Amino acid sequence: MRLLVARCQVDYAGRLTAHLPMATRVIMVKADGSVLVHSDGGSYKPLNWMSPPCTLKEGTAEDGRVEWTVQAGKTDDTLRILVDEVLHDSQHDLGVDPGLRKDGVEKHLQELLAEHTTTLGVGMTLVRREYMTAIGPVDLLCRDDAGASVAVEIKRRGEIDGVEQLTRYLELMNRDPQLRPVRGIFAAQEIKPQARTLAEDRGIQCVVVDYDALRGIDDPSLRLF
Incomplete structure (x- = not known):
């Protein structure tokens, strides 16, 4: 330049x-x-x-x-x-630019939730990230405190498409005798009302994720309001 x-x-x-x-x-x-x-x-x-x-x-x-x-x-x-x-x-020779990397994208959320699975529920433990199914990978496969399988789909913004995607994963995973019964968690920084309604109607739990709290930047327990 x-x-x-x-x-x-x-x-x-x-x-x-x-x-x-x-x-x-x-x-x-x-x-x-x-x-x-x-x-x-x-x-x-x-x-x-x-x-x-x-x-x-x-x-x-x-x-x-x-x-x-x-x-x-x-x-x-x-x-x-x-x-x-x-x-x-x-x-000035600036070299090859690696491109913009957005903070808070789904990959980062997945990494953080894999490290802090108890954010999704007490006693929750990680089995595997990117658990592969016949139609694609589930973001996280976990087990709850009762030992049951939990499929977690993670989005920055939770919309109906994400709920539909998790529904398809659950349908396939519940055919596997080694996994079933499998319940679902839909995790996002923000979940649209329509998506929440659809998820709850299908027995899928919704979890709103505080990205800053996961990174250790913002501790909700220290807030005045």
Whole structure:
């Protein structure tokens, strides 16, 4: 990535026209070829930009100043940046980005509940994570304090589809003489009223999971309210 802090004028021409008068801005040239012009405000959104595929050529304007011409690859759109004064110019190799990993996704909830099975019920113990059935894996297979099998389906947001999914797992698992009887627990950070109604009608227990409490960040017993 190249970062240029400069006093510049920016003109965009093509499907629309736009003009940014001379001012100090940040120009970003990314490895994918995109060029973005940022101000010191406006949050994350650039003032103007050119998305890849595009080509960047550095030249000299008639008055001797540096001029960048960014040409779109598939249209006639052009971004011209007239540089009056360079305050900073640097290049950085950021490498391959691993991508965004969202905190609190179902995999993390599964890992935490596998470690803290008593959150699902007193005396609950883990038998296996990702217990495979003929139509896919159940998130957790547990045993309750009476030794009975419990299938646990985990969602961030509990909706009817999740209840239907657990229902299908239970139907198959209860055909296995080594497991049956198997009851179900539908665990989520939030459970929609319709999903709760359907689950309870089918004999499935609903458990609302406090993600922060599981991570040890927030202890409900220490709250004033």
